[in-house]
Amino acid sequence: MKKQSKFLNSFKDIDELNNINSISIEVIEKRAKIIQDNTSDPESWRYRSFDGFLGENESFKERIKTDWKLLEQWNIDNKQSLTHIDISNKLKDVINQCEQTRKDLKFGPMAPIKLLYNKEIELFIVKNIYNGFQYSLFWNENQQNLQHQQPQQQQEQQETWNRKWNVEYKIQNIKTQEEILVSGDIDNGIINYIEYLGFYEGDEFNQYRINPIKLLSILMSK
DSSP: OOOSSSSOOSHHHHHHOOEETTEEHHHHHHHHSOOSOGGGOTTTGGGOOSSOSSOTTOOHHHHHHHHHHHHHHHHHHHTOOOOHHHHHHHHHHHHHHHHHHHHHHTOOTTOOEEEEETTTEEEEEEEEEEEEEEEOTTOOHHHHHHGGGSOHHHHHHHHHHSOEEEEEEEEEETTTOOEEEEEBOSSSBHHHHHHHHOOOOOOTTOTTOOOHHHHHHHHHOO
8 A cells, every 4th residue: 555645644643643743733733823923922933824724723633634535535536546645746746847947948046937747737837935934834943953962863854844945836727727826845845744744734715725636636637
């Protein structure tokens, strides 16, 4: 059986999850709610977002399970066996092809790119780079400070979660006009969340949430 994500492999794993990077699920859920004013949470505002990572009444584990069920049903309907790792790799491929096209055409770092993804799907991609950084929802400052004193395996796990980024990509299918906003790059941000957890963020009104079915539609609709 194919591994579903790098950190979780079953619904049982989700149910038994009590922390990520030594941050409890309760703290993660608190961080994941929309923050209106950075001064309202001086200790952890860096790990939060004005758009939030979850809806007001969503739980972290239930959000993950809901999106896992969406992909599970999509696989049944389409006779496929895609995993969340596969989906993260599709997004990585799009961004890699975008940046290779940018390099080949000698375009600037934020010039829009029209891409023929996998030689058949027309995509229009707009990249934005910001001065400030978004820190991962799972950042643990204590672990960061101890990073060089830990065994190699523990260091690698901390490097998985203690990440930050200042870039985003808007990816649009030219034919269908459907689009998603990808916070981060191939190594950081939501692609990392999808690859390791099958977490696509929550709240249907959150511009940074990526519905996995919508994503597959964008990347597979000719």
